[in-house]
Amino acid sequence: MxxxxxxxxxxxxxxxxxxxxxxxxxxxxxxxxxxxxxxxxxxxxxxxxxxxxxxxxxxxxEVQTEQVLPEQEIKLQEVVDVAMAMTHRLVHEPLLRAGTRLSADPVAARRHRGGAWPLWGDLLTEFLTEAHERGETLAHVVPREVAELVVGALNGVHLYSQLETGLSDVEARVSTLLRHLLLSIARPAVLACLDVAPDRGARVVREVARMPASA
Amino acid sequence: MxxxxxxxxxxxxxxxxxxxxxxxxxxxxxxxxxxxxxxxxxxxxxxxxxxxxxxxxxxxxEVQTEQVLPEQEIKLQEVVDVAMAMTHRLVHEPLLRAGTRLSADPVAARRHRGGAWPLWGDLLTEFLTEAHERGETLAHVVPREVAELVVGALNGVHLYSQLETGLSDVEARVSTLLRHLLLSIARPAVLACLDVAPDRGARVVREVARMPASA
Incomplete structure (x- = not known):
């Protein structure tokens, strides 16, 4: 042991x-x-x-997608939580920052079929499909299309913040991205219940730390 | 000569x-x-x-931002045109693809203060400020914030498409991104007039090629 x-x-x-x-x-x-x-x-x-x-x-x-987050009553909140928790960890864990860089590295990406991005794309497609089935999303939403859009846009905003401000404002930038995108994804009644504050990621990560470890 | x-x-x-x-x-x-x-x-x-x-x-x-596009009646259409023309050229010009990669390269970016992204951020801030003054945008829009959001998200979607499909679907993906984002940026009456079709970039680039060269 x-x-x-x-x-x-x-x-x-x-x-x-x-x-x-x-x-x-x-x-x-x-x-x-x-x-x-x-x-x-x-x-x-x-x-x-x-x-x-x-x-x-x-x-x-693989470190990027191994963390399991708490379930939420609204499935779209879990989409937000994945994005915000990942963003929060990016600031505090060099291992995650390296993964983001590797996913954008031309040579590494060729060898690893797109780095971590397809893993994120599959995870968010699953969440968005369930959100869509529950009627949380607007009629025009295509889960796979929106999932890949969110992953691409999220990583782009991470890179932009890393280059411009060394990630010091990345949680605010991702909060802005999600507020904008969710207007075209969530039904208004659902939108009003979502927590997209910049410190959402920090709170979710703290909650995970308090969860009992599974066997 | x-x-x-x-x-x-x-x-x-x-x-x-x-x-x-x-x-x-x-x-x-x-x-x-x-x-x-x-x-x-x-x-x-x-x-x-x-x-x-x-x-x-x-x-x-610098090759990325040197092309001047035709003026449009709606300023937000020029924001769309910058994004779609850039995306179209990315598919056809290796020089632009290299610039995108350089902007995401950690070593190159440190030496060149964020690569081409700040240049794009400034250009789109200027267009969005004018669109905002003309009343084309929703009240909550902050031009600089939205400009940097669009640049980050756009580059993220470029990278995603480059990694996943070698850019074969990048114009469709950017069209999807803009359709989603514009819902939270443009006033409904303006939104209805915007051309965000996947082939918009190709049409704008053809129009530039027909324009008389300036002195």
Missing amino acids: AQQERGVRTRRAILEAAAVAFAEHGYTAATVADILRTAGVTKGAMYFHFDSKEALARGVL | AQQERGVRTRRAILEAAAVAFAEHGYTAATVADILRTAGVTKGAMYFHFDSKEALARGVL
Whole structure:
């Protein structure tokens, strides 16, 4: 058990070192040697968890969608929560920032079929399909189309904020994006009940931290 | 005069070679030697136009905002036209694709203060401010906020389409984005007059090609 915990911590340390290297040098220029040095682990320890730079990139990308958020009475609130929690974590977790960068890196994206974006697209399509079936959305909404639109626009706003202000205003920018987009997605009665405040992500992430861990 | 034309052509050839190298290898890994080989020019010829890899990147970025589009009766149509013409050119001009990539590249963006995005942000803020003064927009619209939102979301949708379908559906995706966003930007009477069809960009670009060149 202690050994298993140590394994989890080592795996995380390697992923965080990879994230730093990818963010600093870009995917192509980052080397496994850099990553080993930053993580302070041996080559053998790294290859036990990840057998290539590609596997490291895949690991960094998968961190983005592994967090499960609390269910909400309105399904569209869960769409908002996914976007806002991801945005909040982006500010505080270098691992998530690296994933965003990797998804926009031409070489990494070719090797990993669009990075994390298709994973987000599938997740939001599922939520929007359920919202649509429950009658929360306007008649013209096509769930897959809107899901991919939200993922694209959200990542674009993340990149813009990262470049312009180092993410210091990213939660306000995403709140603005969602307020605008939801006007063309949600029925008015649903719209009035949604919480799209800039600090929504922080509150959802705190709630997750208080949830009992599942088996 | 013939010499001047030759200079313009050489400059363009160098920029296109740089665009290919940046798109293929990323900004950091691309080398000046690669660019010279692809362009088929001497080091001296290149340094006459661009004195560093940074200057080449700046040149690639500036191509994005140098095209002037026809004026329209409704100012918001010009906002749509900028987005749709840019999107159409992205499919057909490798130079523009490279600029989009550079703007999202962490190393290039740090060196060029956000790549081409601030240039687009300023241009759209100007158009949206005029649209707002003319009463074309809804009361809650803040021109700078909406302009940066549109630039971020537009670039995000470009990247998503580039990764997922190699840009084959990018004009349809941007048309969807604008239809959604405009519902929260334009007054209903203006909204009904806007042309946001997927082929709008192609038509605007053809119109520019027919315009008499200015002095």
